[in-house]
Amino acid sequence: MKFLNELGTLLKLDKGASLAPMAGATDASMRALCAEYGAVYTVSEMISAQALAMGDRKSALLAAGGGGAAPFGIQLFGHDPQAMGRAAALLAERRGRLGLAFLDINMGCPAPKITGPGAGSALLKDPPLAGRIARAVVENAGGIPVSVKLRVGWDEQDMAAGSAVEVALRCREAGVQLLTVHGRTRREMYTPGIHPEQIARVKEAVDIPVAANGDVASAADALALLRQTGADGIAVGRGAMGNPWLFGQIRAALAGLPVPEPPTLAQRFSVLRGHIRAMCEEKGEYVAMRQARTHAAWYMHGLRGAAALRRACCAMEHFTDLEDVIDLAWQLQHRG
């Protein structure tokens, strides 16, 4: 029997997988889509606490739009406890309008422009600062539960020394209610494989729920990661790109039910159309179609003519161009 606190229970952590935050991908359209297909909760793209607190319109837009049918959290990044606290207070004030269930703190981003000033995964090198940031967010969140997403270390040496455990304990002490652990160090970025035993190490050290993250692309992967880590839940990032059906498959597997078949090609394209249409409505055709190129390419994953399809996706400018890409995909699948 897993131990779930109030937040873990609210988020139905043990019932399925959540959608992990992905900058440039987990916008309101994708969050709603994944929730519809069974994600137990979703998280926004990372938002700069500094920019949000200064009234930046683009950052505010990233926080808007809710999570559709599932609880939704907003992820903040920053290196300054004061700015993180201010941003948390601002979001807490708008909690109702935003449909916000929880706040998440980014302690995992490996990008130099984030780690340079000391945010994201750089916080693994400074556990006391990570703890102060967690406390500032918890104390200013007006009772909104707070979670933290972290990696298993900065590099191999740091991982062996247990910095993720130290950060996890400090966050716990600051009042954080849930941790999501991506099983790679900062140095490893997104490859090679993950270190499930290091996620297990964090899970063993804390008495709050832990969600394991990394490389889950099927229901079987999700079950294996839960088994290997003892974690209470699973967060899925890239596996959900072009594949929201994964959430339903994981839900079924966790309930001991038969895993639903993958969608037909017609179903895939129908959901792709709806996804990109929703993006165009959310942010306007110009911005949406540039981001839609990546999404469309993921929906084409595994089809014949991958290179030609990728090129066609990358050339899309208007929503109507999507139909040409879909036509091309059909032609390539039926070629003898």
Ligand SMILES: Cc1cc2nc3c(=O)[nH]c(=O)nc-3n(C[C@H](O)[C@H](O)[C@H](O)COP(=O)(O)O)c2cc1C
């Ligand atoms: C394009 C992209 C953007 C990401 N953006 C974020 C982000 O904004 N915040 C965050 O905590 N992690 C971010 N991540 C990391 C993912 O949430 C996740 O931890 C990582 O991809 C490993 O999980 P996966 O194998 O299921 O994708 C991003 C990953 C990708 C591929």
